[in-house]
Amino acid sequence: MSRRGESVLEPPSGSANIPAMSDTDTSVTRSMVKQLLAAPGPCPEVRVQGWVRTRRDTGAFSFLEINDGSCLANLQVIADAVLPNYVMEVAHLRTGASVEVVGELVASQGGGQAWEVQAREVMVHGHAEEDFPLQKKGHSMEFLRSIAHLRPRSNLFGAVFRVRSRMAYAIHRFFQERGFVYVHTPIVTASDCEGAGEMFRVTTLDGESLAAGKDAEDFFGKPAYLTVSGQLEGETFACALSNIYTFGPTFRAENSNTSRHAAEFWMIEPEMAFCDLAGDMDLAEAMIKALVDDALEHCAEDLGFFAKFVDKGLLERLQFVRERPFARVSYTEAVEILQASGEAFEYPVEYGHNLQSEHERYLTERHFQCPVTVFNYPREIKPFYMRQNDDGKTVAAMDLLVPGIGEIVGGSQREERLDRLRANLATHGLSEADYWWYVDLRRYGTVPHAGFGLGFERLLMFVTGVGNIRDVIPFPRVPGWAEF
RNA sequence: UCCUCUGUAGCUCAGCGGUAGAGCGGGUGGCUGUUAACCACUAGGUCGUAGGUUCGAAUCCUACCGGAGGAGCCA
Known part of the structure; x- marks a missing residue:
């Protein structure tokens, strides 16, 4: 015994x-x-x-x-x-x-x-009462979403959330092993113009005071919001600790009703001082490869389940991503490839316009058939903080596209030159006073630096093959739905 | 926000103008080793909501509500 x-x-x-x-x-x-x-x-x-x-x-x-x-x-x-x-x-x-x-x-x-x-x-x-909703077979993803408190007990969601946990660990490991410092950027922010999307307001004012615009009486003495990105604060720490990353919740109040958007999601944002766009792309690609490699090694049983019931081509695709080099093309080259493709796109391909979902998917799924990093976008379609290239037309931006999902990483080299940054703020109609501390970084020992954002749930969709963001986050928050 | 599809039993769905069906799940009984076990019996639904058309509506029409897919925006 x-x-x-x-x-x-x-x-x-x-x-x-x-x-x-x-x-x-x-x-x-x-x-x-x-x-x-x-x-x-x-x-x-x-x-x-x-x-x-x-x-x-x-x-x-x-x-x-x-x-x-x-x-x-x-x-x-x-x-x-x-x-x-x-x-x-x-x-x-x-x-x-x-x-x-x-x-x-x-x-x-x-x-x-x-x-x-x-x-x-x-x-x-x-005992489980006789109306326990989970059966041994035949549930739709929609029904399981409606019982999000019980769905972790299903095979699929148990597997999804084990992989989610492992990937979170692998992300920390990836950065920690490379000497990156984990920074907790704030969740509540008072800069109302981060420019990354609609924001949720955080307030203690009652409806009347709010409507009357008594912002000075609000908790923080001015309007405050849930963060849409930790990037700007992240840059301040990169300009001190050199290589940093954030990993936390992010909130967007966009009325997006798609399988790839949630109002609350998790984002990873590394930022590197003394780094240019090439180094930024190198890091993004190395990270995706490392995470895929980690999943294949440590989540084999769960990935096998996804390959059997969710996405037949999953393992093949992941092994391909792990082993093969990623493609890298400039935005200009990408436009040329798309225009020469002979494809009948719903939206025309034209220099100076954002690539549409169908264009991104053609590049990664059809033309290159592997992850693709597109870089150097026209300055007009990108935010104020991106670094202007010497051609005067483009900025040092990059998007990493993967088959099935589209954009999974978006990043850039940041504008470190004081005069250029000020000009960009003006061009975008932003007040320098609102960004005084961000501008200060360029006044006191500015350095070339770069970083990117990775949507954690989109990574999970890519790694598991699960097609809806609501099924890779424990309790999804989307327009009209905040149950549980 | 726009376009398309969809809403019938706890779940997955069939029925598409003439008194509500199946499989699974639940209950009861059977079966010495099963693998989404099997066999038999059984309970369970004002057909999303509100109007309308019709002798008669789950079925046709309108509105609203919910869900899904695609688009935009993006991560």
Whole structure:
């Protein structure tokens, strides 16, 4: 009989302090399903805690499939009819119930799984009422969205959110290993003209005072908003710590109703001092490759599930991205390629206009058939902070396009020359007084610097093949929907 | 915000002018090892809402509400 800490199974770090919850048997610590399924050999006593995915009865006993979120696969438990609570409890377990099982880990007699647990005790923590909405099959993504509090218990969403967690970790690892400093830029900002989109106002004023424009009486003494980008604040830290990155929530009040937009999303924004556009593009491409590589290595089971049920070509595409070089073309070249393509685009391709979704997709999916970085855009279609090139026509901007998603990274070298920045502010109709601290960076030891923004959810869509941003964020916020 | 499609049982959908259907899920019973188990029986719906056309509307028309896809904007 094994005792606490003597299991042949290595307990997960930290689990030794989790108290056993059984009334009658406290001699063995909890194992996660993932550990048990990878067990090197049988084990006389294990403890599992999780949720019932399905129950099948065969006369003398029941099969219970238990999932605890540690991995995609379930653990099969054999619950014999001689168990004291079999008739009253075990035989009535439905999908969704929470249980704790103590028993013996043995080689499975059936096919389909290497190991199973012969239960000595099945403790029911909570039955699932008979209207538990998750079934063993056949749910639409739309329905699952309406039960966002339960959907993490489905195979697909368990996999999505394990990958989300891993990718967040991989992003921090990527930057930390390269000496980047993680900066927490503010979520509430008083600069009302960051220029990246419509903003949510944050206020303590009542409706009347708000309508009367009594901004001076507001909490911050002037209008405040939720951030649409940490870039400007990020630049101040890059101009001190050299290489920094942010990773936090971002808010846009745009009335966007698409599968690629959310009102609240997470963004990663690195910023590098003493760096030009080429270095910026190098970093963006290295990051995408590193993240894809990490997912392939550490999320293989979950990616396999996506490849089977969500996106048949997923693994092929990810391996391609990991192994092949990315294409890189100037905006001018991209326009020429599109004009020479002979494609009948809905919107005409014309120098000086933004590339439309259909143009971006043609470049990455048809022409190059790999991720493409497009750089040096006409200055007229880009924001004030981007650095003007010597040709007088373009700015040092870049967009990284990937198949299936389109733009996943947008970045630029920043205008570090004081006179040019002032001129840009004027051209864009922005007041220098509102950006006094941003302009100051150019007065006190200015340096060439560059950075980009990566939409975390768009990265997840790319890595998982999931087609809607609402399905890669735990509780999506979109126009008209803030449930949960 | 615009365009298109869509809203029938808990879920996925069929029915498209003549008294509401299936599969799954739920309940009951059966089955010595199942794998979205299987077999039998059974409960369950004022057909998104409000008007209109008609002898008669889930079905046709209008408006509104919800959902999806595409576009714009972007990450």
